[in-house]
Structure formats: C-alpha cells, structure tokens
Amino acid sequence: MKEIDRIDRKILRAMQDNGRLTNLELADKISLSPTATAERLKRLTRDGFIEGYAARLSPEKLNRGMLVFVEVKLDRTTPDIFDAFSKAVRQSDDVMECHMVAGGFDYLVKARVAGMEAYRSFLSEVILSLPGVRETHTYPVMEEVKNTGKLAV
Template sequence: MDEVDRSILAVLEQNGRISNNELAARVGLSPSPCLRRVRQLEEAGVIRGYRALIDPAAVGRSLRVFAGVRLVRHTRADVIAFERGIIQLPEVIACHHITGNFDYLLQVEVADLPAYEDFHANQLAALPGVATVTSYVTMKTLSPAPHGSGEVRQ
C-alpha cells in the first residue's frame, strides 16, 4: 500500500459514494488506474464495504447507551454463548471484546430510557453468563470533521 492508496482510502472514508472520476481527480490519477486501485483494495479486504450512515433519531433510536458487561465466567463455552446471544439483538450497534474493568463494551441504541430499561432487564441481563452491566447514557456525540479541517461536528 502506497501513499496513493492511502489517499484513496481517506477520500472514500469521507464519501463512499464519490464518483470514480471525482476520486481520481482528488488523488491525482486518471480514472482507469484509480478504479483499478479501488478494486484491488476491495479484493484485498482493505475496503470491507460501503454503507449509509443513518441518523438514529430519525428511525426512533434517539437514546445511545454504552454498556460495560462483565461475565460470570470466562470459559470458552460461556464466551461463545454470550457472543451468539448478543449479536442477535438489533439494539446492539457494536460489541467490543475489551480488556479492563469489563469484558465487553456495547453500543446500544433505543428510542428512550424506558426502552433501554426494558432492553436491559429483559434481553441484556438475560443473556447467558452476564454477571453485571454498567450503563453510560450518552448526552452528546461529537464527530471529527474531515481530516485537516480543524473543526468538530455535533
């Protein structure tokens, strides 16, 4: 991977729907070599996919909670059972197996606090092997602006 590939990736991270002609112009290539490089990055698994970023509030998920989960035991069977259960829950946007005070850190999106209470009590705490759940309600989310702009978006 060279600097041109890194430039392609930086542009695609900001706008995955950019046309190949515009992408080529931004990275200083003609369209055919640019498209060839993008396809090579896709085939190599560097580019894993393209997706739409959805406003959670617009689809009824205006409350974001980060939940630290600690398991009772760390046997392979317990970990597998928990992971199989957690990936089935549509409220869980991301699940990270981490080190530190928790075994997992979850990003959960729901409509409101009563919906999170229901999710916590009836789904999350009911998963196999869950010992404790510590919840952190998000008050505001800041997103970094495009590289080098020096601004922060809310």
C-alpha cells in the same frame, strides 16, 4: 500485509469522506487517470483495505436517539460462556457494537434505543437475559462529542 503507497492512501481518504464518489470524480480528486484509479480501487477492495460501503443513518429520525454504553461482567469466564454470550448478543438489533475487553469487566456494549423506557426493556429483555451475565453498569450518553468511523490513513 500488502503495502500501500501514497496514492492508495489518497484513495482511501477520499472514499472515507464520500463513498459515493464516481470513479471519474475520484480520479479527478487524486489526479490519476480513471483507468488507473479503477484498478487501484479494485485492488484495495480485493486486498481487504475496503470492506464495504454503507449509508450513515440518523438515529433521531429513526427513533434511536438514546445512545448507551453498558459494561457487562460475566459470572464465569469460560470458553463456552464467551461463545454463548457472543452468539446471543449478535442477535440483538439494538446492539451496535460489542467488544470483549481486558480490565474490570468482560464486555463493553454500545446500543441505540428510543429512550429510557426502551432502554429498561433492552436491559431486562436483552442484556440481563444473555448467557452468564452477572452484573452491568450503564452509561447513557449525554452528548456525542465525536462520532466517526474514519480511520487515520
């Protein structure tokens, strides 16, 4: 992996805080010339440190106010079942994240839906219809204490 220096880290922190900064604003924020800032930003993107830019949307305003985590156990843990499950879960717009985990279950799914009725439909039509699903445990979120995509840089 390529090394990054103190200035690169300042750029990454600033861009995590506000990905809409102009090059001039970023240069001012990190005390570097606009040309040098632009070159560093290009390099950080080219080298994969910056993967992209996106707007954070309001789940409540978009009728996706209910956040749930679902533990999924598969009936068999074979490569073909893992592949089929992964392919199928990618097709659901309700699923925000899905992680294969080690421990007492196979996958942890994070989803946003409108409410409990929508969750019941999501559970029966999406999760339980996925290949190989044997058992699920659902954890509806009562309060989001911290929700960030920022990495420590």
